[in-house]
Amino acid sequence: MKYTVDKKGFYGNYGGAFVPEMLFPNLDELEKNYIKIINDTDFQNDYNNLLKDYVGRPTPLYFAERMSGKYKCKIYFKREDLCHTGAHKINNTVGQILLAKRLGKKRIIAETGAGQHGVATATVCALAGIECVIYMGAIDIKRQAPNVARMKMLGASVIAAESGSKTLKDATNEAIRDWINNPITTHYIIGSVVGPHPYPDMVAKFQSIVSKEIKSQLIEKEGTDSPDYLIANIGGGSNAAGLYYHYLEDEKVKIISVEAAGEGIESGKSAATSVLGKTGIIHGSKTLLMQTKDGQIVEPYSISAGLDYPGVGPLHAHLLESKRAEFMSITDSDAMLAGLEVSKLEGIIPAIETAHAFAAFKYLNFKPNDIIVVNFSGRGDKDLNTYIDYFKL
Amino acid sequence: MNRIDKKLKEEGKLLSIYFTAGYPSLDDTVDIIFKLQESGVDMIEIGLPFSDPLADGPTIQDSSTKAIKNGMNTNVLFDQLKGIRDKVSIPLIIMGYFNPILQYGVEDFCKKCNEIGIDGLIIPDLPIDYYEANYKSIFEENHLYNMFLIAPQTSDERIRKIDSISNGFIYMVSSSSITGSKNSFSPDQINYFERIEKMNLKTPRIIGFGVGNKKTFNSVVKYSKGAIIGSAFIKNLYEHGIDSIPSYIGSIR
Numbered sequence: 001m002k003y004t005v006d007k008k009g010f011y012g013n014y015g016g017a018f019v020p021e022m023l024f025p026n027l028d029e030l031e032k033n034y035i036k037i038i039n040d041t042d043f044q045n046d047y048n049n050l051l052k053d054y055v056g057r058p059t060p061l062y063f064a065e066r067m068s069g070k071y072k073c074k075i076y077f078k079r080e081d082l083c084h085t086g087a088h089k090i091n092n093t094v095g096q097i098l099l100a101k102r103l104g105k106k107r108i109i110a111e112t113g114a115g116q117h118g119v120a121t122a123t124v125c126a127l128a129g130i131e132c133v134i135y136m137g138a139i140d141i142k143r144q145a146p147n148v149a150r151m152k153m154l155g156a157s158v159i160a161a162e163s164g165s166k167t168l169k170d171a172t173n174e175a176i177r178d179w180i181n182n183p184i185t186t187h188y189i190i191g192s193v194v195g196p197h198p199y200p201d202m203v204a205k206f207q208s209i210v211s212k213e214i215k216s217q218l219i220e221k222e223g224t225d226s227p228d229y230l231i232a233n234i235g236g237g238s239n240a241a242g243l244y245y246h247y248l249e250d251e252k253v254k255i256i257s258v259e260a261a262g263e264g265i266e267s268g269k270s271a272a273t274s275v276l277g278k279t280g281i282i283h284g285s286k287t288l289l290m291q292t293k294d295g296q297i298v299e300p301y302s303i304s305a306g307l308d309y310p311g312v313g314p315l316h317a318h319l320l321e322s323k324r325a326e327f328m329s330i331t332d333s334d335a336m337l338a339g340l341e342v343s344k345l346e347g348i349i350p351a352i353e354t355a356h357a358f359a360a361f362k363y364l365n366f367k368p369n370d371i372i373v374v375n376f377s378g379r380g381d382k383d384l385n386t387y388i389d390y391f392k393l
Numbered sequence: 394m395n396r397i398d399k400k401l402k403e404e405g406k407l408l409s410i411y412f413t414a415g416y417p418s419l420d421d422t423v424d425i426i427f428k429l430q431e432s433g434v435d436m437i438e439i440g441l442p443f444s445d446p447l448a449d450g451p452t453i454q455d456s457s458t459k460a461i462k463n464g465m466n467t468n469v470l471f472d473q474l475k476g477i478r479d480k481v482s483i484p485l486i487i488m489g490y491f492n493p494i495l496q497y498g499v500e501d502f503c504k505k506c507n508e509i510g511i512d513g514l515i516i517p518d519l520p521i522d523y524y525e526a527n528y529k530s531i532f533e534e535n536h537l538y539n540m541f542l543i544a545p546q547t548s549d550e551r552i553r554k555i556d557s558i559s560n561g562f563i564y565m566v567s568s569s570s571i572t573g574s575k576n577s578f579s580p581d582q583i584n585y586f587e588r589i590e591k592m593n594l595k596t597p598r599i600i601g602f603g604v605g606n607k608k609t610f611n612s613v614v615k616y617s618k619g620a621i622i623g624s625a626f627i628k629n630l631y632e633h634g635i636d637s638i639p640s641y642i643g644s645i646r
Contacts, residue, residue, distance in 0.1 A: 008522075018491055020448040020517040021542035022566060024551070163454050164444065176447050177571045183546050184569075281492040281518065282445070294466035295496030296444040 003248035003315070003324060009197025010286075012321060014314035017196035019284040022180045026188075029103065031198045037102050038095070038205060050094050051209060054127070055084045057091075059210075061217035061373070066345040067358075073366035076227070077348070077376040078214055080239065087351065087378030088207060088239045089120035093189055095206035097124040100187035107131045107186045111175040113140055113168035114305030115147025116378065117191030122156035132156040135174040137167035140305065147382065165299040169310055172283050192236025193313030196284030200241075200313050207242025214373055215246055227371040231256045233356040234327075235271070235307035237316040239377035248324070256364070257316060258357045260302030261329035271300035271308045274320055274327035282311040288320070303332035303386065304352040306378075334359040336390050339380065351378035352386060396484040396512045397538055397561040400435055401597045407619025408610070408645060409436035409599060410626050411488060413456040414473070415465025416442070421635055422473045428635060430483055432642035438515065438621065441470060441489030448517050450573030452624040456631075467497045471505050478510035486540070488515040499528050503535040513538030513561050521555065543598075545569050545585045552592065559596040565589065565617060567603045573624045575603040578612055586616035610645050 009015050009031075017027050037043050051057040059079040068075045080088035093110075100108060108125050111134075112118030118134040125132035134151055138160040141148055151158050164170040172195075179188045193200040193207075215225040230247060232240035234257040247253040262270035270276060277288035282297060289311035290298040302308040312320075319325035330338075339355030342348060350358065354377045366372060380387065387393060400407065410429050414422045422439070429437055442457035442465055449457070470487075477485070487506060494502050494516065506514070514537055519528075521541060532539050538561035543552050546569060555563060568575075568582055578586075589598065597618040604613055605625025613620045622645070629641045 016523060017520060018518045018523075019520070021547060022448065022544040022569060024520075024544075025546040025548070163451070164458065169445065173445055173447055177450075180448060181570045278496075280495060281490075284447075284518070291492070291496070293496065294468075295493035296461055296466075297492070 001249065002322065003319065005197065005201040011315045011318035013279070014285070014287045014317040015197055015200060016286050017284055018281045018286060019196050020180065022183065023176070023196070026179060026183050027196055027198070030202070033103065034099060034198055034202050037099050043098060043102065046098050047095055051091070055090050055094060056082060057209065058213045058217070059083060061214055061221065063221065064346050067342065070345065071361045071366065072368055073370045073372055076371065076373045078210060078243065078373055079376050080210065081348065081350065081354070081376050081379035085120050085123055086381060087116050087120070088210065088242060088375070089117045089191060090123065091209055091242065092191065092203050092206040092238060093117070093120040093124045096187070096189045097128050097130070100130070100189070101128060103187060105185060105187035107133070107182065108189055109133045109135065109175050109178050109186055110189045110191060111135050111168065111171040112191065113137070113171070113308065114382065115140070115144040115151065116306060116382065118156070118158070119147055119150045119154070121189050121191070122151040122154035125156060126154045133178065134158050135161050135171040135178070137161045137165070137171045139166045140168065140171070144305065167299065168308065169297060169299070176283065192238040192309070193241045193315055194236040194283055194285060194309070194311060200285065200315055203238055204241040204245055204315060207238050208245035210239070210242035210375065211244065211246040218371070222371055226250060226253050227373045229254045229256060229366070229370060229372040231258065231357050231360060231372060232375040233258045233307065233353050233377060234312060234316060235260070235309045235353065236311070237313040239375050241313065241315055243373070243375040251324070255319065255325040256328060256360060257319070257325045258328050258330055258360045260304055260307035260335070260356055261331045262301040262303070264331055265329055269301035271302040272329040273310070273312045275329060277311065285314050287311050287314045288317040303335065304356065306351070306353040307356065328360050328363065330356045330359040336387070339387065340391065348376070349380035350376060351380050352383045354378055395536065395538060395561065397436070400484050401562060401618060406614040407435040407599065408642070409438060409619060409621040410434050411438040411440055411621055411623035412626060412630070413440040413442050413453060413460050414470050415460030415463045416456040416627070417459070417630055417634070419463040419465060419469070420473070422470065423477065425635055425638065426477065426481055428638040429642070430481055432639045434483065434642055435619065436484045436486065438486045438488040439470070441467060441487055441493055443490040443493055446490060448571055450571045450624060452627050453572050456627045467493055467502070471509065474509045484512045485510065486513045486515060487511055491516050491519045500531050503531050503537055506537055507535035511537065513540055515540045515564060517542060521558070525558065540564050542566055543589070545582070549592065552589070552594070556594040556596050562597045562599045562618065563594065564621070565598045565600045567600050567613065570602060572602050575605070575609065577609065578603070586613065590616045607645055
């Protein structure tokens, strides 16, 4: 088990729980209970029923024929865009809300960047009838008005993070501060495989449904449960963790993680953590992150709000270091063109995050029989304004 | 004997002041230290600013952001503190988040602290187990104490463990909250102060978070060896400048 978390919460050299003492009891409570709760039959029943009837799972594994023709290989889309709320994020929030209820929590907090995780959290809080507070950078609130409105319709309070650079990393800081201030009543639903142990492992477990479904779906379509390649876009890395989870120990299955190069790796406006990052501590986790040489965390940039996180989850830092995963960096312009291409070839408009994964194809060479599964992590509705501005539609 | 221990053995209650290095102006660090010593402060925590201070409220967040903008970083701070021991005899502690220390290199950081005459470090996001497994011997070689925090939710068992491995003092966080001053303490907090007092720990406790004036100082030192003031001191610097330090300290005791 080279790629699972160890007893101390580390993936190889990465992970852990670098948090102030005030948060120790919260994390200790989670750490002692999450596996027991997740493995409980009642929990599994509730979780699976909600995934089926509420989220709309299993999501299809779709053979993308025209895309396959163009890139001369067999390309499948795992259609997470068809999940309720439009992305994979809800797999995690459904799991965590059930867990929070079992821990007796009365209040939920979450951070959000573009608003997808905020919407997915507000959604499950409405479902469970639990108070919901979402922290969102003041700048992101202006950029993502429709998602702010969605969260409010769903009954959540949206609080602007006015500190630091007023974006996702600051929203995460504010959520952590709220948790320090409300340690007993509140559960913090982190949206990605980031943060202190046990969050990276817990979120990965809730997202692992993605690769679990692929295994049986692929047998039906190809007579094998293992593809040759898995490709996912990666910001913090939750959709990627879900796609890879059940294949991590099967090293025949190659993994390609696609991060956002923004305007180019050397441009000073990038989110290519695998190239620009160094080992450090962000949001309680030891991982690769973009920082100054003095250790101040740097604000990343990508046209896609879901990918401009200055770090990656510790699992992904470990996959990179151990060479289990290959990383690629895709620029804004390549991603936007790929988004347009997938829309025209397959009739599905991807989120700009997802478009980064598709942009990788023109830089890769596959054999005609290679089976490639791409995580179609989200739909593009939320990005229409960006597409409109970019292509003058 | 470490200056911190010597100070803790003195009669009376201790006043410790936290400030963010490089704020209000980059070169204020040494001046602030001199003025604090002259004003009769017992101990000083020099804050190494970090871009993402998770445990801090708006006042320390702002002072950190401004200090970084002013050009403060680890190298600059060490340069400013060179020779400080010619004039300053009270304990000096550096308090900062782990990432800037990790980037400097923990061993180099500790050596530099030892050269300067720093007595201890407080690193709120460095977990105890990780410290013990990786850095304890480096701290000891460099005669540096590492002070740990406890908070209202910390279990008795964990407090006992922290007590057994602590040197210097235990930084007792007054409430389940981030930093920032308050006007008074709630009955729950007083219960917590009394509960810890009754545990008869071997390590002296200094209470911080929410202490900011004579009233709050006096109420926490009933249950501890002393108190730490941070946000309220920084707020005073912002409003009245560094020349107001003697009168501010005078207003506390």
